Amino acid sequence: MVDNDSWDSLSEFTLAEILEMENKYKAIGDETLNEEFCNNLATRFSCSSNRLGKSTITWQQVQLFFQEKQMEVQTQQESSAMALKLFVDLSGEDSSKPLEVMQKRKGTVEDLKELSFEARSAKDYAWYDVETFLNYRVLCNGELEVRVRFAGFDKAEDEWVNVETAVRERSIPLEPSECGMVNIGDLVLCYLDREYYQLYCDAHVVDIQRQTHDDKGCTCVFVVCYDHDYSEENVSLERICRRPIT
Structure with a gap:
């Protein structure tokens, strides 16, 4: 178990050390959690001339850095996997048949069943039927956005919209x-x-x-x-x- 002092010592790493650990994690992944590996890296950091006048680095601090990196990567993977599943679920609906918007939306209920979703445009705060979902992206805050094409409009009017706040089942x-x-x-x-x-x-x-x-x-x-x-x-x-x- 890592003690509280080790948590506080994370700020002791230099930028060069952080970049080196980032690159090593990208190269060998979870192998960086090995105690011997962490100890060798901590010893090399501590003996470096760049650390003159600074405190020595312990292997626990190095291991903690890699543990945090592992958790960060796992969280990003889970978020991306959920986002992809939701995007596939949305795209899997039969939303391919375009209809004229506005007045023609007053057509029969059977006609409108072809369109399963509606999205809100950031340009006028109005809701439009979705013709198709084109792509998706996960923002740095974990929120999911999809790029939509509105029914009756061309690609020049495509928009990125927030799935949670601006996409819903058709009214x-x-x-x-x-x-x-x-x-x-x-x-x-x-x-x-x-x-x-x-x-x-x-x-x-x-x-x-x-x-x-x-x-x-x-x-x-x-x-x-x-x-x-x-x-x-x-x-x-x-x-x-x-x-x-x-």
């Missing part, structure tokens, strides 16, 4: 008979129709004015508050997509 349009599935407080994807742009944005339902109607048409009024700017608007059911039940 589901509602039939007139399904208005009862929407309740106050629900997160919904709402069609934002403005003079110069039309987007699908996250919103929360803050009020509902229920009306009597048949299965052919819903006349209920839903008051929503958009998450990106906190503006409120009265919308009809046809402008709302519900989030999948998980």
